[in-house]
Amino acid sequence: MGISPRLAGTATAVVGLSGALLFSAPSPASAAPAALYAPSALVLTVSHPGDSADSAARAVTLSCAPQATGTHPAAAEACAELRGADGKPEALLVSESTRACTKIWSPVTVTIDGVWQGVRTSWKHTFANSCEMNGAVSHSSVFSF
Template sequence: MRHRIAAVSAAALLTLAGATGIAEAQSTGLYAPSAVVLTVAQGEDEATAVRASTLSCAPTAQGTHPDPQAACTALAATAGTLDMLLAAPDTNRACPMHYDPVTVTADGVWQGSRIAWKHTFSNACVMSATLNGNPVYAF
């Protein structure tokens, strides 16, 4: 099952890349390609993805993400440092202190450079409080 999700994610990224003309963009230099597969996984192993979304940001925002424009804008604001997606947790929100890890990933190409980013939260409440309205993982 793990390999199947990874294969589906890779196939989705390649399909999205082909559909958005990434090969054409590289040869013409009109824009730097940006296409990523975003996942949310239960546990510390990203291969156990429970949700996945594709996102392409160049030349236009598109993909299976429900709000590709907002997600592309949020990714662009990181200037390639995806740890910037992690805001200070909402101090007005109390989360349980139990360990039930949730892992988020971004894998693909961002502005022409290969990226593979992963972050594990102690539980879904901490993930929600930390991402605090960030649209990238709102799928």
């Protein structure tokens, strides 16, 4: 038993458990493109590892497509910086800060988790203390929250 050429292009044939041919039209969702923009939705946190709660001191959301939104206070600027850095947060860090900081070990961890232009991303950086973190990220609005 064959499928007529007219149905072959517009229907999907599936053999059911009973061996009978079942026809179903393609769903409208599968016929249309998924989206015009690759998703870019991130959660950014600053935490102090080792604290009694060991939880994020601050956290914001940032979505960059199709427009900058979220709880980040400078969403448009942060999205523009991330686009300029090709989604790589480490490119936004200053390697040699001119800020004078004490050598007290009080770690601060910054994380970025989510999806950047359709690709799962997870980034984490720990600074010796908040002074060193502020020196390394002071020029970037991505970390200003």
